[in-house]
Amino acid sequence: MAELKMRCPACGSVIVLDLTDEDILQIEDFIARNGTYPTYEVMCKKGHKSLVTLAVKEKNGMLEPYIKNIAQVLVKPGASGISQKNNLVSWLKYHFSEEE
């Protein structure tokens, strides 16, 4: 068992990632098979998504997981905000077009 703590890149709140021994073995296996580090999606208590890349190192004959990188997931404007923007435009037209 291991507990990894990190801070949300967006708001700084603490995110705790609990890893079982099986999880840690999976990380090691993933690295051995793919030659890259596995990335996990985590969410802080405020709902910000981040991607955490994990690695393992051997310490006193035990596998110890550690955080290689943490990246905030950014949503490209327009990717999911289109409908909201359109709604705002139609709201503006509806409310202000008569005064033009």
Ligand SMILES: [Zn+2]
């Ligand atoms: Zn956050």
